[in-house]
Amino acid sequence: MQDRPDMQPPLAPPNGRPYNPVVTLNGWTLPWRISNGWKEFHLVAEPVRRQLAPGMTAHLWGYNGQSPGPTIECVEGDKVRIFVTNKLPEHTTIHWHGILLPNGMDGVGGLTQPQIPVGKTFVYEFEMKKSGTFMYHPHADEMVQMAMGMHGFIVVHPKNLGFMRVDRDFVFLINAFDIDPGSYTPKVNTMTDFNLWCWNTRVFPGIDPLVVRKGDRVRVRMGNLTMTNHPIHLHGYEFEVTGTDGGWVPKSARWPEVTVDMAIGQMRAIEFTANEAGDWAFHCHKSHHTMNPMGHNVPTMIGVDHRGVAEKIIRLVPDYMVMGERGMADMGEMEMPIPDNTLPMMTGAGPFGPLEMGGMFTVVKVREGQARNDYKDPGWYPHPAGTIAYELKGESPPAARKKPVSTTATEPVLRVKKPVGNAGRH
Numbered sequence: 001m002q003d004r005p006d007m008q009p010p011l012a013p014p015n016g017r018p019y020n021p022v023v024t025l026n027g028w029t030l031p032w033r034i035s036n037g038w039k040e041f042h043l044v045a046e047p048v049r050r051q052l053a054p055g056m057t058a059h060l061w062g063y064n065g066q067s068p069g070p071t072i073e074c075v076e077g078d079k080v081r082i083f084v085t086n087k088l089p090e091h092t093t094i095h096w097h098g099i100l101l102p103n104g105m106d107g108v109g110g111l112t113q114p115q116i117p118v119g120k121t122f123v124y125e126f127e128m129k130k131s132g133t134f135m136y137h138p139h140a141d142e143m144v145q146m147a148m149g150m151h152g153f154i155v156v157h158p159k160n161l162g163f164m165r166v167d168r169d170f171v172f173l174i175n176a177f178d179i180d181p182g183s184y185t186p187k188v189n190t191m192t193d194f195n196l197w198c199w200n201t202r203v204f205p206g207i208d209p210l211v212v213r214k215g216d217r218v219r220v221r222m223g224n225l226t227m228t229n230h231p232i233h234l235h236g237y238e239f240e241v242t243g244t245d246g247g248w249v250p251k252s253a254r255w256p257e258v259t260v261d262m263a264i265g266q267m268r269a270i271e272f273t274a275n276e277a278g279d280w281a282f283h284c285h286k287s288h289h290t291m292n293p294m295g296h297n298v299p300t301m302i303g304v305d306h307r308g309v310a311e312k313i314i315r316l317v318p319d320y321m322v323m324g325e326r327g328m329a330d331m332g333e334m335e336m337p338i339p340d341n342t343l344p345m346m347t348g349a350g351p352f353g354p355l356e357m358g359g360m361f362t363v364v365k366v367r368e369g370q371a372r373n374d375y376k377d378p379g380w381y382p383h384p385a386g387t388i389a390y391e392l393k394g395e396s397p398p399a400a401r402k403k404p405v406s407t408t409a410t411e412p413v414l415r416v417k418k419p420v421g422n423a424g425r426h
């Protein structure tokens with residue numbers, strides 16, 4: 001069981017076949033026991049409390065005390081036996097997303113097995129036939145149970161320790177919730193308009209940084225269990241997609257990317273060599289996914305002079321909020337009154353000021369001299385002198401302009417005749 005959202009150090013396998021463990025952002029790996037050649041895990045489906053970021057806790061459903069559930073790690077060829085105990089108020093099942101297994105172990109309630117009744121334990125047994133990146137989630141009252149936070153990661157390591165070896169191997173699930181500011185329980189009937197865009201049921205500034213030693217080969221495995229796609233973008237590097245839902249991508253089939261679009265239900269593994277030190281932003285490129293709960297229905301006020309109006313409205317509606325007439329950047333630094341148990345829309349502080357982010361945003365921290373297997377946050381990047389964008393002092397140099405193309409200095413090559421009465425469309 002786990003009741004804290006802190007990242008636990010990688011779990012070095014105490015028995016069974018050796019492998020290089022992964023690190024789950026704000027999460028942990030489920031311990032197992034070995035019994036007559038079977039690797040036995042125990043998942044308990046139950047109501048949980050999860051801190052999304054300091055200042056906001058959600059009442060969710062999950063596994064073993066947390067949402068998402070613990071990461072299951074095993075090795076290609078392992079025979080696994082997974083006990084699933086149902087402590088929810090309704091029936092459930094678990095589907096092993098992406099894993100090749102006997103049909104009756106696939107976990108689809110009503111189709112391949114009876115639902116697991118409240119209070120009962122079911123046993124799943126199958127062999128992990130191939131290495132890769134997988135997920136688990138209920139296939140019973142699925143819309144409700146997924147919207148409540150029930151999912152987890154499965155990593156099957158290759159038998160051959162040298163195959164696809166990396167120095168750091170991070171995993172996280174992409175998930176989303178709709179929780180009204182001031183409340184605790186997700187609205188489970190929401191279809192697409194969620195307001196908390198999470199990695200492992202955490203939002204910025206609650207998401208762990210990915211701490212990396214300079215020169216490391218780095219893999220990041222992601223799985224998307226939200227109801228929309230997420231273009232995940234890494235600054236400062238190009239990476240390759242080395243793994244998909246179906247398995248490892250052969251070298252000859254990879255191409256360089258800086259953004260990978262994570263479709264719904266997909267898993268991706270990306271890899272890069274961390275040869276450039278710094279604090280590199282890593283985030284979903286949908287800008288409303290790097291924000292925390294906000295009023296979607298607030299009109300744009302850019303350019304509107306509403307001085308004096310706000311005070312009059314506040315006399316009638318005490319919690320009326322004026323949205324930026326110069327943009328919304330003010331929100332990042334404004335101390336706005338918000339209800340208990342929610343998060344500012346744009347928040348977080350960096351070494352140079354407010355970060356104005358939320359949701360699916362964190363930082364890949366690449367540092368020279370970070371010890372192997374050390375995942376502790378090294379703090380902000382100390383930029384070498386002369387490598388930070390700087391303010392121009394004095395006059396800016398004259399703008400460079402294209403020279404007119406002409407045969408003589410006075411006569412233009414082309415005359416443009418504008419249609420009359422069509423102003424603005426030329």
Ligand SMILES: [Cu+2]
Nearest residue numbers: 230284286289
């Ligand atoms: Cu997104």
